[in-house]
Amino acid sequence: MLELSILGFLCEEPLHGYELKERIKALSGHVRPVSDGALYPAITRLVAAGQLDQHTEPGSGAAPRRILSLTEKGRADLLERLRHPKQAEITDHVRFNTLLAFLRHLPDPREQAAVLRRRQEFLLTPASFFYRDGEPVRAEEAGDLFRQGMLRVARATGEAEREWLAEAIARLDTATG
Numbered sequence: 001m002l003e004l005s006i007l008g009f010l011c012e013e014p015l016h017g018y019e020l021k022e023r024i025k026a027l028s029g030h031v032r033p034v035s036d037g038a039l040y041p042a043i044t045r046l047v048a049a050g051q052l053d054q055h056t057e058p059g060s061g062a063a064p065r066r067i068l069s070l071t072e073k074g075r076a077d078l079l080e081r082l083r084h085p086k087q088a089e090i091t092d093h094v095r096f097n098t099l100l101a102f103l104r105h106l107p108d109p110r111e112q113a114a115v116l117r118r119r120q121e122f123l124l125t126p127a128s129f130f131y132r133d134g135e136p137v138r139a140e141e142a143g144d145l146f147r148q149g150m151l152r153v154a155r156a157t158g159e160a161e162r163e164w165l166a167e168a169i170a171r172l173d174t175a176t177g
Contacts, residue, residue, distance in 0.1 A: 001089070001098045002034060002042050007070060007078040008102030010052065014069035017043065027101055028094050043068065051077055082106045082115070090118045113172040120165045123158055 005024045009015060015023070017040065024034045046052045051074030056064045070078070082103055089095045096119055106112050128136030129150055139151035 001028070001032075001095050002038060003046065004078070004081050004089075004102065005034075005098055006039075006042060006046060006068075007051065007074055007081070008098075008105065010068055010070040011075060011078055011102070011105050014067050016057075016065040016067050018065075020068065028098060032094060046074065049073070078102070079106060083111050085115060085118075090115075091122050109172040109175040113169050113176075116165050116169050116172070120162065120169065123162050123165070129154070 002024070005027060006020065009020055009023050020043075021034060021036070021039055024039070028034075043052065043054075047054055047068075051071055053069045053071055054066050057067050058064055082099065082105060085099050089099050099115065103112055103115060106115075126136050128138070130137040130142065130147060132141070137147075137151070139148050139155060142148040142151055
């Protein structure tokens with residue numbers, strides 16, 4: 001997801017490393033913080049792969065800033081990642097939010113809707129944080145106040161997301177008429 005975030009934010013505009021890190025942190029940092037030890041090696045890999053360009057500009061202080069921008073190869077990779085996300089990017093809430101943050105870069109509403117349909121299908125599968133005899137435990141069946149709370153909040157969140165997905169897919173379908 002780190003590479004997707006890098007490619008996605010640089011698709012919007014060139015940035016220097018610190019700005020990029022701050023945007024990634026704002027997107028998912030409270031849940032999965034990004035460290036310099038992960039970010040800068042990922043940038044180096046993407047530059048080596050020809051997906052990012054970099055050049056140096058004078059900094060606001062004494063140190064020069066390394067400005068990063070997306071290449072055509074990087075844009076093609078971003079679009080491919082958006083068209084065909086890994087299953088974990090569909091099933092994991094934080095990863096899916098990262099995908100959503102950049103899905104607008106896919107130019108075809110049909111492709112956007114296909115990604116949303118995958119998430120919608122996943123959310124229709126009964127699931128729980130807790131299982132009894134192989135079956136998901138519902139909030140009303142949880143043994144304590146705190147597990148009930150977890151399950152009720154998850155159910156409400158899931159219902160809201162399914163409702164939004166249905167609305168978004170309908171709008172995208174209408175756009176492709």
